[in-house]
Amino acid sequence: xxxxxxxxxxxxxxxxxxxxxxxxxxxxxxxxxxxxxxxxxxxxxxxxxxxxxxxxxxxxxxxxxxxxxxxxxxxxxxxxxxxxxxxxxxxxxxxxxxxxxxxxxxxxxxxxxxxxxxxxxxxxxxxxxxxxxxxxxxxxxxxxxxxxxxxxxxxxxxxxxxxxxxxxxxxxxxxxxxxxxxxxxxxxxxxxxxxxxxxxxxxxxxxxxxxxxxxxxxxxxxxxxxxxxxxxxxxxxxxxxxxxxx
Amino acid sequence: xxxxxxxxxxxxxxxxxxxxxxxxxxxxxxxxxxxxxxxxxxxxxxxxxxxxxxxxxxxxxxxxxxxxxxxxxxxxxxxxxxxxxxxxxxxxxxxxxxxxxxxxxxxxxxxxxxxxxxxxxxxxxxxxxxxxxxxxxxxxxxxxxxxxxxxxxxxxxxxx
Amino acid sequence: xxxxxxxxxxxxxxxxxxxxxxxxxxxxxxxxxxxxxxxxxxxxxxxxxxxxxxxxxxxxxxxxxxxxxxxxxxxxxxxxxxxxxxxxxxxxxxxxxxxxxxxxxxxxxxxxxxxxxxxxxxxxxxxxxxxxxxxxxxxxxxxxxxxxxxxxxxxxxxxxxxxxxxxxxxxxxxxxxxxxxxxxxxxxxxxxxxxxxxxxxxxxxxxxxxxxxxxxxxxxxxxxxxxxxxxxxxxxxxxxxxxxxxxxxxxxxxxxxxxxxxxxxxxxxxxxxxxxxxxxxxxxxxxxxxxxxxxxxxxxxxxxxxxxxxxxxxxxxxxxxxxxxxxxxxxxxxxxxxxxxxxxxxxxxxxxxxxxxxxxxxxxxxxxxxxxxxxxxxxxxxxxxxxxxxx
Numbered sequence: 001x002x003x004x005x006x007x008x009x010x011x012x013x014x015x016x017x018x019x020x021x022x023x024x025x026x027x028x029x030x031x032x033x034x035x036x037x038x039x040x041x042x043x044x045x046x047x048x049x050x051x052x053x054x055x056x057x058x059x060x061x062x063x064x065x066x067x068x069x070x071x072x073x074x075x076x077x078x079x080x081x082x083x084x085x086x087x088x089x090x091x092x093x094x095x096x097x098x099x100x101x102x103x104x105x106x107x108x109x110x111x112x113x114x115x116x117x118x119x120x121x122x123x124x125x126x127x128x129x130x131x132x133x134x135x136x137x138x139x140x141x142x143x144x145x146x147x148x149x150x151x152x153x154x155x156x157x158x159x160x161x162x163x164x165x166x167x168x169x170x171x172x173x174x175x176x177x178x179x180x181x182x183x184x185x186x187x188x189x190x191x192x193x194x195x196x197x198x199x200x201x202x203x204x205x206x207x208x209x210x211x212x213x214x215x216x217x218x219x220x221x222x223x224x225x226x227x228x229x230x231x232x233x234x235x236x237x238x239x240x241x242x243x244x245x246x
Numbered sequence: 247x248x249x250x251x252x253x254x255x256x257x258x259x260x261x262x263x264x265x266x267x268x269x270x271x272x273x274x275x276x277x278x279x280x281x282x283x284x285x286x287x288x289x290x291x292x293x294x295x296x297x298x299x300x301x302x303x304x305x306x307x308x309x310x311x312x313x314x315x316x317x318x319x320x321x322x323x324x325x326x327x328x329x330x331x332x333x334x335x336x337x338x339x340x341x342x343x344x345x346x347x348x349x350x351x352x353x354x355x356x357x358x359x360x361x362x363x364x365x366x367x368x369x370x371x372x373x374x375x376x377x378x379x380x381x382x383x384x385x386x387x388x389x390x391x392x393x394x395x396x397x398x399x400x401x402x403x404x405x406x
Numbered sequence: 407x408x409x410x411x412x413x414x415x416x417x418x419x420x421x422x423x424x425x426x427x428x429x430x431x432x433x434x435x436x437x438x439x440x441x442x443x444x445x446x447x448x449x450x451x452x453x454x455x456x457x458x459x460x461x462x463x464x465x466x467x468x469x470x471x472x473x474x475x476x477x478x479x480x481x482x483x484x485x486x487x488x489x490x491x492x493x494x495x496x497x498x499x500x501x502x503x504x505x506x507x508x509x510x511x512x513x514x515x516x517x518x519x520x521x522x523x524x525x526x527x528x529x530x531x532x533x534x535x536x537x538x539x540x541x542x543x544x545x546x547x548x549x550x551x552x553x554x555x556x557x558x559x560x561x562x563x564x565x566x567x568x569x570x571x572x573x574x575x576x577x578x579x580x581x582x583x584x585x586x587x588x589x590x591x592x593x594x595x596x597x598x599x600x601x602x603x604x605x606x607x608x609x610x611x612x613x614x615x616x617x618x619x620x621x622x623x624x625x626x627x628x629x630x631x632x633x634x635x636x637x638x639x640x641x642x643x644x645x646x647x648x649x650x651x652x653x654x655x656x657x658x659x660x661x662x663x664x665x666x667x668x669x670x671x672x673x674x675x676x677x678x679x680x681x682x683x684x685x686x687x688x689x690x691x692x693x694x695x696x697x698x699x700x701x702x703x704x705x706x707x708x709x710x711x712x713x714x715x716x717x718x719x720x721x722x723x724x725x726x727x728x729x730x731x732x733x734x735x736x737x738x739x740x741x742x743x744x745x746x747x748x749x750x751x752x753x754x755x756x757x758x759x760x761x762x763x764x765x766x767x768x769x770x771x772x773x774x775x776x777x778x779x780x781x782x783x784x785x786x787x788x789x790x791x792x793x794x795x796x797x
Contacts, residue, residue, distance in 0.1 A: 009254060053369045055362045057334050064338055065304045073418040079368045090415035090748055103367050112368040117417070126591065128287050132503035133491040137290035140283060147294035150276070152491055153484015155424040156502050162592035164417030164745045168424055173484030183301035192305045198330040198362055199373070230591055246746050249557040252525070252550035253564065256518065259548065263514075267493075274494045286499045 041141050042208040044218055045118070045180065049240040052114040052201040054079055058193035059097040065181065065192035072167040074178040075118040075193055080244055084108035088244045115245050116202060118193070119144065119165040119178035120226065120234030127157040127166060136175065142235065143182045148174045162230045180204070306339035308332040318403055325404030335402070359396040413679070414749030423741045423753040426761040428478040430737045431769060433583045433605060434730055435475045440580040440606065441613010442468040443516070443572055445640070450569035457640070459633040460621050463786050465523060467617060468576075469516045470773035470780065476509065477769050481760050501586040508582060512575045519568040522561045524784050529553045531784070580609045587736060594669030595676070595740040600658050607651035612729035614644045615722040622719060628787070634711055638704075641718045645701035648725060652694055655732070672747045680742045680750055685735045693728030697721035 054077055062068060062075045076095030081103065082088050093100065096114075121144045128136050128144060135151035138144050146157075151174035158166040158175055169176035181191035185204075189195075194202045205214035217223075224241035225234045278292030311332045312319040322328060333339060335358060337351040356379055365375040376382040383390040386399075400406075412421060446464040449457040457464075480486045493510070496503035521528075529551050532543040581602040587593075588601025618640050625632040662670060677685055700721045704714050743750050756762040780786070 009258075050370060053362055053373055054366060057361075061305060061333070061338070064341070071418075071422075076418050078415075081367060090746070092415070092418055095418045099361050100366060100368070102364075109367060114368050125287065130500045130502065130590070131497060132500040132505070133488075134279065134289040134291070134495050134497045135491075137282075137294075138284075138287040139295050145294065145298050147291050147297075149297075150291055150294070150488070150491060150495070151485065152488045154479075154482075154502060155484075156500065156586075158419075158424055159741075160590055160592055162745060164420045167419040168422075168484065179298065181303075182298050184303050184305075186299040187303065189303060189305075189307060192303075195305055195307060195331050196334040198327075198334055200329055246748070249552055249554055249560060252548060252552055252557065253560065255548040255550055256521065260514065260518075271494050274490070276495075279495055285497075289495075289497050 041206050043121075043142060043180065043185070043204065043235070044207045044214060045121070045236040046203040046214060046217060046223070047116050047236060047238050048201045048203070049113050049115050049238060049242070051199045052077065052116055053199055054096055054100045054114040055198065056096040056099045057196045057198060058116060058202060059095050061192040061196040062178070063097070065184075066179070067171075068176075069170045072169065072176070074165075074176070075116065078115045078117060078245075079112065080115065080242060081112040082110050082242075082244060084110045086110075090244075111242075113240070113242065115238075115241070116193075117163065117165070117226075118236060119180070120163060120232070120236040121180055123233035123235060125232055126162075126230065127160045130156045130160045132156065139182070143180055143185075144177075145179055145182060146175050146177065148172055148176075151175055162227050162232065163234075302340075304338045304340040305333050310339055311336075321401070322403040325401075326406050327403060354395060354397055356395050359400075359402075411752040412749060414675075414744075415746055416744035416749035416751055417746050420744040420746065420749075421751050423738060423751065425737055425741060426482065426753075427738075427755040427763065427766050428482040428761045430730075430733045431478040431766050432475065432482075433580070433609075433737070434612070434733050435471050435478065435770070435773075436580050436583060437605070437609030437612045437729060437733075438616050439468045439471045439475060439613070440576040440609040441611065441615075442471065442617055443576045443613070444610050445614055445617055445643075447569040447573050447576075448643070450566055451573065454639065456633075456635040456638075459636045459787075460617055460640070462523060463621060463624070464613075464617050465516070465520055466777055466780050466786055467620065467773070468613075469520055470776040472509075472513055472516055473776055474769055474772050476505075477772075478766070479505075481765060481769075501582050501589060504578075504582045508575070508579050512572070512579050515568055515572050515575060519565055519572065522565045522568065525561055526553055526558065527784050577606055581606050587740070592745065593740050594662075594667065595673055595743070596736065598658055598661075600654055604651065604654045604658065607647060607654060608729045608732055610647045611644060611651050611725055614640055614647065615725040615729075618644065618718060618722040619726070622715070624786075632715075637715065637718065641701060641714070641721075642705045644722065644725065645698075645705045648697065648701065652698065655694075669747055672743045672750075676739065676743050676750060680752065681735055681739050684731055685739065689728055689731035689735055693724045693731060697724045697728070 056077060059073065059076055066074055068074050073095040076092055076097075077100075078090055078092045078096070079100050080088060080090050085108070091100070100114075121142060123138075123142065125138065125144050128138055131137075132154065133150060133152055134147075136144065136146045136157055148169075153168065153173045153175065155168060155175065158168060161177075166175055166177040168174075181189070181193075184191060191202075191204055194204045203214060205212055207215040207218060209215060210219075218237060221239070223237040223239060225237055226241070226245070227234070276291045276293075280289070280292075282288040282290065282292065308319065308322075308331050315332075319332075322332070335351075335353070336342070342350045360376075363375055365377045369375055379394065379396065380390045383394065396402075410421060442464045445457060446461055446468060448454040449461040476489075480489055483489060490506075492503060493506040496506055498504070525547070528543055528547045530553075532540060532547055532551060535543060584602030584605030587596040587605075588598050590596050618637065621637070621640075622632055662673065697720075700717045703709070704717050704721070709717075738753050741751075742753065755766075758764045777786075
């Protein structure tokens, strides 16, 4: 009786183990899922610091378009003032949303300029690499997006972004950031910030068509990106990115 | 292994826990969750892309305004402010269209123009800027009347 | 919300500190777990018989802290109700994703080890009690009352195996946290290959320190003397591991100073300004310098047990503070400067609230409550059996 019971137990254990492994094997290993859409374009963003006037219309439009909570910024503008002696002062009052105040004291200014910033939608974003639950990802078209239904709000991606582009959405309690207005681009529109810029300092377009103007600019002009040493391959390109800009 | 009965019992408990966990997991993982193009960068819930794409736009672009404001649109497209979208100064289509009976946002104060055209360190020198409206009017050889705004001489849609 | 004091230029999204006191507390608690477990394993695997008096205590301490290890994280998450996503859809390219499975595996391992270590006592309780209590103990014994010599020997060898597996597991449980910080290229205060080792060494140190303090207090409350040989051994291990820990921490700083990379300017400002008190004064001068000397005296110089225990206790308390300060300086310190490398912000935890000082204190005290309750169910020291260093 003892031996039979032991045999039964043994068999039961193996059965349970086997079925457990089978069940887990079919759902735990990451498997390739059919593509959500057949779209496959590559986009890029171009910022021209020679043109930006620091009016802040882009920041204001983004806030309305994307319901960005106060004190958080999907995009912002920085002002750099370099004196003749080489001292640098940088400011971004409320992200530049209401423009910039006149400088209080006019030092000997060697050069001054505005630099719009936004999410760079890197090709190899380390913010996506560090998400523990698969809530942020790169879409087939290269947009770096956040699944707000999946995000647990741990904040690791916010720490990881080298550019300060991410923030914690205080309404949804999930990570949030500029999406290059994915919901607009997929309808054939331009991102809101590009639309409202009065001087054309922001440009956006599809670059997998080699004849598109933006593709030509990216190929032939000498442009810069922010923090290339990260290896993230940011896709926001800059004209006139000064060495003082981080 | 005569005295290993208690070890077997523990093993059974653990295995049951393990199977129960994976059973629960198979129910809880959302539909379409998996690796889409790369594990590092493309491990996500498939439906999320569509959800993001289906958000409603707030700004619609100047072509949309043309439908009701043909005259202003025509005037605008011939002038220097053609690079400035309608919604840059007049707020979004959504804000206006929801109150179609109300007039579109129209800020005629100096501030609306000075936001871009005030002299400000950092602005490109080729960009038209003025210090104050008084000095600008004086520079044009005219007499400044207190309370004058920019629109006294400049059409906002076609300013020069 | 307390006023934020910012200096210089920060990116607008960098002004607020996201990883709060709760994220300082989490590695502190898992550090205590790893350290306590290592002490337990020093006895069960490496045969340090002088540590027998604290072997059960350290194992239960590891378990108690492990029970509450995930609570600071749950209090921090934006969506704690989705916390299980880390077990359902983990993405293993993220160091943080390891948390779900590593933590669960380690919790089960410690639970199993406790079960095997306490089986004798559970079976005795089944025999000594009646009614519902007897039934509860019977369930705890999984219905097996086999406490024969062979069963005990089997339990003993299984315990050794579990303790042996548990050592690398404890290292991974705490090491992954270090890697979580150390692998982040965007933060120059965190990014270093030394981080997992620094975290692990300071974890071991904090675990030994809390065992010393805990063992001492419990013995005093019970009215018995703590085992002198056990304490002396713990003091020596504490000193040894602390030397390694401090060396690594200083090496990291020294390398940063020497290399003088672009980020050094803002980090130097950080250390002189926002971290002057918590890093230079508390972590280094007071809580590293003093224990280093005192423990050296305790380990090398012959002295009467009263003096030895006084110095040893002071050192242990200071080290517990040092490790907490280290966690604070790493976690919070790394967020006090902007990615612009041009500005500093401030952080003051709330007094009450979800991620507050009071909450942190409660979560830190709870493991001691667990230990107390555990002791009521299964005594950590048997009154009738004298404390002995023989197996």
